[in-house]
Amino acid sequence: MSVLAVALLVACGRDGSSRGTGPDRSSKAIGTVSLGPVTAYVDADAWRLLEELGETPDRLLEDVVEPVRSLLPLPETEVVVQVAPEHAVGKYGIGGFTDPKAGRVYISLDDGFRDLGASIEGLFDRLLAHELHHALRIIEGPGYGKTVGEEVITEGLADVFVTEAFPDEGPLSVAVDLSGAELDEVFRVFRREVDRRYGRSGHARWFYGSAELPPNAGYSLGFDLVKRYIDEKGRSAGEMVLVPAGVILEEFV
Numbered sequence: 001m002s003v004l005a006v007a008l009l010v011a012c013g014r015d016g017s018s019r020g021t022g023p024d025r026s027s028k029a030i031g032t033v034s035l036g037p038v039t040a041y042v043d044a045d046a047w048r049l050l051e052e053l054g055e056t057p058d059r060l061l062e063d064v065v066e067p068v069r070s071l072l073p074l075p076e077t078e079v080v081v082q083v084a085p086e087h088a089v090g091k092y093g094i095g096g097f098t099d100p101k102a103g104r105v106y107i108s109l110d111d112g113f114r115d116l117g118a119s120i121e122g123l124f125d126r127l128l129a130h131e132l133h134h135a136l137r138i139i140e141g142p143g144y145g146k147t148v149g150e151e152v153i154t155e156g157l158a159d160v161f162v163t164e165a166f167p168d169e170g171p172l173s174v175a176v177d178l179s180g181a182e183l184d185e186v187f188r189v190f191r192r193e194v195d196r197r198y199g200r201s202g203h204a205r206w207f208y209g210s211a212e213l214p215p216n217a218g219y220s221l222g223f224d225l226v227k228r229y230i231d232e233k234g235r236s237a238g239e240m241v242l243v244p245a246g247v248i249l250e251e252f253v
């Protein structure tokens, strides 16, 4: 842990709360919230939007970082919270992304989304927990993955981890979107393509849908494979965050 992180921990209140510094309202400045190894940079529009919705960046971060830290040895991780409708998922008004090179997390909000308050209340914690699992895997583990198999397992681990960090909330909907015969068909395609390196277009095909694959195929298959593996082996997605995808894949393909 760096000297800076130690100083930030010491700066926390006695009740463990973080001390956020809001952005200067007259500019596009960035507000900062630090909690342990996680530092969130919240742009002025996002900060104002969250406050309008009755939330505070400090509380949102605390509600996620504490349960995640109890399960994952988080490294120093940067989280950018921004108003960026183009990066939010249409039906939720909120989206998460982790830079596969730097491990920096981005949470994007759509300020035009009508039910954003409900989305933030129901999704923000699980979405950020999912991305923080990615961040640790990228920063200290085998990385996000380059093949279809590696990407699907990385997503599955993050989605199973969400259910470990927030056991009362259930999995993210993309993780359980497909089941039965539909998931069996996805698995048939997966066996053919598991070692392929697709780059960005292949990622879109596997996770957002294509002529051959339904939307969320990669999320639902990853969740199914990882869940079956950890249930059978008595392990957890938290403790397996740094384990290469091949360890899980060899059980199935």
Ligand SMILES: [Zn+2]
Residues within 6 Å of the ligand: 130, 134, 155, 158
């Ligand atoms: Zn993900």
